[in-house]
Amino acid sequence: MSKARKRAKALAKQVMEAMRQAKEAEARAVALGEEMMRALAEAKAEEKAETEARTIIEYPSGRYECAQCGHSTLFTEPTQVLPKCDNCGATKYKGHEPKVTKIEPPPPKRYTAGMYQCGSCGTRSAVAEDCDELPECDFCGRHKLEPLN
Ligand SMILES: [Zn+2]
Ligand SMILES: [Zn+2]
Known part of the structure; x- marks a missing residue:
């Protein structure tokens, strides 16, 4: 086997490994996102009294x-x-x-906290607090976040 072929084989292995890690990270991000949504629902219930007239x-x-x-x-x-x-x-x-x-309760914000996805690069973002203006995408820096359903 040529030297370059050996290197290609080794790299192929590394690609597989990186993909596996990426999949795991993806699954972890989804699980964390779901956990955040649960925490947000809890927070809303707890803060209900403060936000009612x-x-x-x-x-x-x-x-x-x-x-x-x-x-x-x-x-x-x-x-x-x-x-x-x-x-x-x-x-x-x-x-x-x-x-x-x-x-009087404060006026509701335009965007509710939750999971968003960048309309430009597709990266998902967690927004932890209701806001009037969504933050920019952490990865591409554009203001393109959309609610993820
Ligand atoms: Zn009396
Ligand atoms: Zn982006």
């Missing part, structure tokens, strides 16, 4: 008068829930207007 009502501290029996009660701390009247058990009071705070 809600109203917080808080009564300031001070002297309140029971609307039913006129009994006067001093609230030393601001409270979200007025306690029952010591005298008659009613929970309606005269005295102070509650402070109402409306919390």
Whole structure:
């Protein structure tokens, strides 16, 4: 066997090995991508309360008068829930207007976190956070990421 032939044989072996490793890496990337999607679903469930519109009502501290029996009660701390009247058990009071705070959720981002694929070179990218602008492709540097379904 010629020297060049031997080298070609050795290189063929290396090509096979590199392909095998590439396949393994590919499978690992897919598995990691799926794991990320699960983590994202979990994160969404956990953060649900923070991203929903809600109203917080808080009564300031001070002297309140029971609307039913006129009994006067001093609230030393601001409270979200007025306690029952010591005298008659009613929970309606005269005295102070509650402070109402409306919390609006941040507007949704244009792109949701997930797996994307470069429309130019085909490389897959993991986007871990919702964003208004997708990052460029890690491999070719172009702004061509598209959702991977
Ligand atoms: Zn009362
Ligand atoms: Zn690319």
